[in-house]
Amino acid sequence: MVIAESKPLAEILDMIKDFKKIVVAGCKGCVTVCCAGGEKEVAILASELRIARKAAGNELEVKEYTCERQCDPEYIEPLDDLVADADAVLSIACSVGPQYVAARYPYLRVYPGLNTTSIGGAVEHGVWTEFCQACGSCIIGNFGGLCPITRCAKQLLNGPCGGSSEGICEVGKGSIPCIWQLIYDRLKNLGELHKLTEVQLYKNWSTSRDGGLRTTTREELKQ
């Protein structure tokens, strides 16, 4: 799923400092699962903003709404009435959401309340890690099902580099496992270490963001 986290309150307050009425719009998709932008977080953020602005002697009217999904025009529709007299929308969906909101309301200001950090998942309670960078042509089948593009700091396809020490990556001050050690261990378990003796040559990055904006089209589903 898409992982996101809240921007610092001060940054959000600064973004909306000129407004009197805003809508905080959440999303029931990924950001609900990673506890960053669901109904609960919408309510918390809305009251934090009201309190902060009240304390500053500049009251803010905040309406709350959490879309089924913000990356879908039909689920944004219910915002129509709420935004009618609002100065801005503060979206706490992943950063796809505010762009859908912007597309629907050409004359309305939209701000992101979250930082979208990665495509990943929870690794323990309250900790989420990145697993995929959406390079557009998945090659993890060569690496025991683990992604060196995302999880190796140097995106090595022929790792591990000389900085791999006792399973830990040289980057990250000891906090990040060396994915190449994990790939090695897994292929060893699978009896496939010979795969690591093959030289991996150039990756085609044109399917990644390097190739320009990516659009996925499924002709059979188009209307």
Add this chain to the structure above:
Amino acid sequence: MTAEYSAGSKLEKIFKSGQKAVTGECGPPRGTDVEHFKKKAAFLKGNVDAVNVTDNQTAVVRFCSMAAAKLLLEMGQEPVMQMVTRDMNRIGLQSNILGAAALGIKNLLCLTGDHQSFGDNPQAKNVHDMDSIMLAHTLKNMRDEGKMVSGTECQGRPRMFIGAAANPFADPQEFRVVRMGKKIAAGVQFIQTQCIYNMERWRKFMEMANDMGLTEKCFIMAGITPLKSVGMANYMKKFVPGLDVPDSYITRLKGVPKDKVAAEGIKIAVEQIQECLAMKGVAGIHLMAIEWEDHVPEIVKAAGLLPRPVVEAD
């Protein structure tokens, strides 16, 4: 004699004559201080066969390795130009290979490079379109097949001797030699290792390399960095990933009076050089006397490596 040498660099010729080669290192300055660079390089002249010029090492901005390599050529010294894949994509890298070859640079060391989080621009974007192994493969293909990555014909092939680095002390230990073998399979002709301190582990590495037949296919140079002080030894041990300095060296350095520590460090380096050269498959020494270039003549002499062979590059 184009036929017998792939690049015709002095380094290649010395290796192929069966003599042990010695390379040094000279880091370009963090500015345009050419004189400082030349001064450091001058200490190496006649004492090493070729001089590595680093490419923004430790991800700190310095003047570029191609310019430094060209300066060395003008000083009558043979450069080993280092090139990292961190800062440029395949377009930039191939372009620099061609440019360097056009300037007469005949040795290229293919590296991935230190991560930018270690340097002075941790907010920089990194590229990593290729890694060191792909870079070596690229150069080999350009040189031997006349083909660029895209398949386009090179109009004039870059004649360069292909090098890479290896760290025998990183993990997983049993994979380090295999990975070096991948580099060799991709086209690497000479290897310079990370600084060696743990002689036992190094010996094992070389035994494996010999067993795998890698020393027949590639010239392996033992990387030696003299320990200047106890502080440096401790720093290397603690903070440089994958570098293990055994306590015995630290004890030795601590055991001599303060003004004798440097001399003891040099003594250790000389012993290491001699021990390395006696090992089967070690084709030379890569002496990285970082900001200690003025001690290189003394070390090389004490190790019995002078005079250096007189050989002309093509």
